[in-house]
Amino acid sequence: SVTTVPVRVLCFARAREVVGASELLVGLAPNASPRSVLAALAEAHPGLAEIRSLVIALNEEYVDMEQPMDLKPNDELALIPPMSGG
Amino acid sequence: SVTTVPVRVLCFARAREVVGASELLVGLAPNASPRSVLAALAEAHPGLAEIRSLVIALNEEYVDMEQPMDLKPNDELALIPPMSGG
C-alpha cells in the first residue's frame, strides 16, 4: 500500500476550463513526478492531455516535469498552460 | 578674376566659440567645395582646424565635403562640429 499526501492543484486558464474547477484536492504519492501527476489528472480530465506545453509549478516555483518531487501535505501544485501575458 | 557670391556661414557650438561669432558673411567661389571653404575659414580662425569631424551643411542639408557646390547669393552654410544631442 502506498501512502499518499493531500495536495491542492490550482488550475488556470485552459486547464481550469477543461477541469471545470479552479482547484482540486488530490492524494498523491510523495515522490510523484509532475509528469505522472499530469497523466493521472488527464485520466479524469482527458482535455488536459490536449494542452500542448502544459507545465506544473510546486509552491509557486517551476519544477522539472520528470523529477520526483518531495510532496508534503497541503503543498500547492499549479497547472500552467502556455502563458499569454503582456 | 574670380566672381564670388555672398554666402552666410552659421557657426555652432565649438565652431561658434572658436570663430567668436554665430554668423559670418563671406564671399565664396560658386563652385567651392565644403573642404575648401573650411580651409579658407581656418586661415582666419585656426581653431577650426582643430575640431575633428567638423562638417558643413548647405541650406540645411548635409553635403559631400569634397564635391564642388553650386552656390547662389545668400545661400546658408553651417559649420557643424560633432553633435551631442540626446
Next chain:
Amino acid sequence: HQMLEARSTSRLVWLGTAELAVADATNFVASPGAGATSVFIGTTRDNFHGRKVTRLEYEAYEAMAVKQMDRIAGELQAKWGQVLRVAMFHRLGLVAVGEPSVVIAVSSPHRKEAIQAVDHAINELKRRVPIWKKVCGEVQRALSCKTR
C-alpha cells in the same frame, strides 16, 4: 481594487485590476544618476488574427506571477550592473482597447543597458510569468471570449 506588490528601493513590481499609469513607472525609476529611461507599454489592440477585438481579460496565478516578475527585475540588475531601477506593472481583469496591460520601465546612466534590459524583461515576462489573456470580440452580436 485587488492588487499585489513587491517593492524595494530599486524595484517596484505591481499586479492588479486598477488602470496602469505610465507616469507611476517613470516616476519610480527616476534617479539623478539616470541618463536614460526605456519604457515598454503593451496595450489592447483592436484586432487579433484578423478579428475585431473589444477587450482583453487577464487572469494570473497571482502570488507566483509577482514572484516571477520581481525575479526578472532582479535579473536585469544582475545582468546589466548599470541598471539603476526597474518598474514592472501588469494589469488583471478587463482591459479595453487602447488601455495598457503591461508597463515596464528601466533607468540607467547610459541608454544601451536600459534599452536592452526592457527588451529582455518583456520577453521573459511573456515566457514565464503565469498570466493568461482571453480575447473578447463580438461574434454574431454576442460578446465571445476565448482563452489564448
Next chain:
Amino acid sequence: HQMLEARSTSRLVWLGTAELAVADATNFVASPGAGATSVFIGTTRDNFHGRKVTRLEYEAYEAMAVKQMDRIAGELQAKWGQVLRVAMFHRLGLVAVGEPSVVIAVSSPHRKEAIQAVDHAINELKRRVPIWKKVCGEVQRALSCKTR
C-alpha cells in the same frame, strides 16, 4: 517659450525650450491598432566623466534639426512598415538634473518593431541631428560650462 514643430497625422516632431512631457508623446502615438509602444527618455544625469553636473545646456541648428528629426521619423515608418505613429521631442536651453532632454515614442501592432524603431531613432538622432550640449558643473564655487 521658443519652439519649432513638424506634425502630420502619424508623426510629431518638436524642438523647443519648454519642459518635455512623456505623456504628450505617448498620447500622440496612441492608436486602437497599437499593441505596443516603446519609449526612450534621455535625462540630465548628475555626473559626466566622473565630475558632478548641475545642468546641461542645449543649442541647435533649429530648422535643420527639426527637418532631420522629421526625416528620421519618416525613415522609421519606411523601414518598419508596421510602425503606426512616431513622436520625437528634444528640449533646448537649460535642462536640470532629472529632467528629460529627449523623448521618443513609437507605436506598432507588435513589440518588435516599436522597440527596434526607437533604438534606431535615438542612435540616428545622436548621429545626425545638429544639436549640441554644454555640460555645466561647479568648479571652485563657480558654474563652468563646457561644450561637448
